[in-house]
Amino acid sequence: MIRQALAADTQAIRELTHRTIRSIYPHYYPQGAVSFFLTHHSSERIAEDIRQQQVFVLEKEGLLGTVTLKNNEICRLFVQPEHQGLGYGRALIEFAEATISTHSELIRLDASLPSKIIYLNRGYQEVNSNCILADNGDYLCYDTLEKRI
Numbered sequence: 001m002i003r004q005a006l007a008a009d010t011q012a013i014r015e016l017t018h019r020t021i022r023s024i025y026p027h028y029y030p031q032g033a034v035s036f037f038l039t040h041h042s043s044e045r046i047a048e049d050i051r052q053q054q055v056f057v058l059e060k061e062g063l064l065g066t067v068t069l070k071n072n073e074i075c076r077l078f079v080q081p082e083h084q085g086l087g088y089g090r091a092l093i094e095f096a097e098a099t100i101s102t103h104s105e106l107i108r109l110d111a112s113l114p115s116k117i118i119y120l121n122r123g124y125q126e127v128n129s130n131c132i133l134a135d136n137g138d139y140l141c142y143d144t145l146e147k148r149i
Contacts (some may be wrong), residue, residue, distance in 0.1 A: 002057070003059065003111065004053060004055070004056055005050045005055035005066070008069075009050065009057055009063070010043055010046050010047045011043065013050075013063070014041065014042070014046050016066060016078055017046070017066065017076065018038055018081055019080070019081065021078075022110075028112070029112075029113065029138075029140060030134075030136070030138035033134045035136075036134040036140050037112075037140075049070075049075075051069070052070075053067055054068050055067075056092075056095065059092060060088075063080075064083050064088050065078060065079040065083070065088045065091075066078055069099055071104070072107055072108055073108045074107060074109040087107055087120065097149065106148055107146065107147045109124070109145055110143070111142060112142050113142070119147075122147070124145035124147040126143050126145055127145065128144040129143050130142050
């Protein structure tokens, strides 16, 4: 079941997001970039997005995933590491695409290295490559992708 997140969900969403980042991202990024992601996905940012009614959660015997939708952009899509590969991420992406398609013909997102192939396989096209300097002199690279619907 996917529902709109409530203020009471803030900490659980932060924990899910940080747990996933700590579990998956070190395989793709140096420590400075991982630290950037952890700081970027703060409780304050999540709480503000919830106040703006932009955050959704997928529940099935607990919180399994989350996605944030800002206009025509998919942001902060995470699934608990032990539940990846079971279709929950696909359900969140399909929900996001269907929601955005009600008001836009174009979907945008910034894809981290672990998620890029998932979006490319769904018909997204790379429109920009980005690298920013993170902690420890490390670089965080990601791609901006788009899909016309």
